[in-house]
Amino acid sequence: MIERPEVFLRQLLDRAVEVADPMRSLKDCLPEKPKGRVIVVGAGKASARMAEAVEAVWGPCEGLVITRYGYGRPCHGIEIVEAAHPVPDEAGLKATARLLALVESAGEGDFVLALISGGASALLVQPVPGVSLAEKQAVNQALLASGAPIDRMNTVRKHLSRVKGGQLAAAAWPAQVLALMISDVPGDDPAFIGSGPTVGDPSSTDDALAVVDQWKVALPGRVREALERGSGVVRPDDPRLARVQNVIYAAPRQSLEAAAALAREVDCDVRVLGDALEGEARDVAEAQAREALAVQHSLRAGDAPVLLLSGGELTVTRRGDGIGGPNAEFCLALALALDGAGGIHALACDTDGVDGAAEVAGAVIGPELLKKAAELRCDPEVALQRNDAHSFFAALDAQVVTGPTLTNVNDFRAILVQPRPTA
Secondary structure: OOOOHHHHHHHHHHHHHHHOOHHHHOHHHOOOOOOOOEEEEEEOOOHHHHHHHHHHHHOOOEEEEEEEOOOOOOOOOEEEEEEOOOOOOHHHHHHHHHHHHHHHOOOOOOEEEEEEOOOHHHHOOOEOOOOOHHHHHHHHHHHHHHOOOHHHHHHHHHHOEOOOOOHHHHHHOOOEEEEEEEOOOOOOOHHHHHHOOOOOOOOOHHHHHHHHHHOOOOOOHHHHHHHHHOOOOOOOOOHHHOOEEEEEEEOHHHHHHHHHHHHHOOOOEEEEOOOOEEEEHHHHHHHHHHHHHHHHHHOOOOOOOEEEEEEEEEEOOOOOOOOOOHHHHHHHHHHHHHOOOOOEEEEEEEOOOOEOOEOOOEEEEOOOHHHHHHHOOOOHHHHHHOOOHHHHHHHOOOEEOOOOOOOOOOEEEEEEEOOOOOO
16 A cells, blocks of 8 residues: 555656756767757747756757747856746847848858757747737637647647747758657647647648637737738748758656656556547546546455556646636546545646646645644535636645746646555
8 A cells, every 4th residue: 555645646757847857858868969060049938957968978059949938047158048828928039130140140060959858848939020019919818728639739839939840950051960859748749748849740720720710719900910920930841951850859758657666666456548548638637537437336345556648748728717727627626526435546747847837736635634724614516616726726725836948848646546445
């Protein structure tokens, strides 16, 4: 038996984050520093840590990297700029213009190293002509509230940008480009990591408009007009991408495997449900609650605990006025579906330390949660209706707060199922 389930689950999360730390993982895929001019650029919640890891191997480098506020790291040559995420701001706009100009200065024989991780979609901000920063912010907020999957959101973002969808790499032509990526997208498609600034994309503005219409994303009039005019997204066969290499060196699967190995050390029966799960957080929670209860029904006293692990990126269709995120909402819906079942504990967190827009990674639940909520007069049903999971778990002291993890391999969910306690 696992005597302290909440502590155990937190250890699993910490292990998953640890193996995705760029200081640990990036050096193995970094080539010998090229001769001549080397430019390092990047964006994302892990990008400053990635830049720090590069300089630990290569020494001081010329470059500019944009990361989220609070996620900066000390570098000797590479400039680190902090900006807003998940809704872009003026700092990101100005930094992206400078980053693009730096890349455009590369020439024949130069080498550009691009460091891309989750969060780059909001941090790389350079709207197409005719679209203002305020309009781009409004689109981002509408996309985040729509419940659209991340790949669909990024399709829209690409066609409203002058840097995404392969345009950053095209700007570096004829220099050689190596993009090192940490995946935070289901399926690990490099075209959707940070909206693929170094990856060509076959989609069109018609595809972007279809996403807008399907998920009922409210667009300012000038934004729709800009999409109807077309965009600069680069197709995969564009000759300007001929010297580009895209490498994913860290992904959710590795982190789940590391957590699973740690759990097996204490004789858990580990079952990985997948590293690329998508869907509404509350719907996935209900499905996993049914699975956890079925597993527990099959257990007898003395059987080994069962650990259900999963990753991916869940979504929340915003219906209320609360403060929440997909991981906290998953935990809230899971607790309701489990209805206090003894012997089942769970944790769900975003590995970057930020669930939604809150400085909270996620939450942890156990059999006593709903009873405690009732004692504190916190109604979980109302909290779920209002998308107010963070407020609910804050009141119950059940939030998981990691601070900046300096990496991002998407959601981490762990459900520990032990035999139901006997009376």
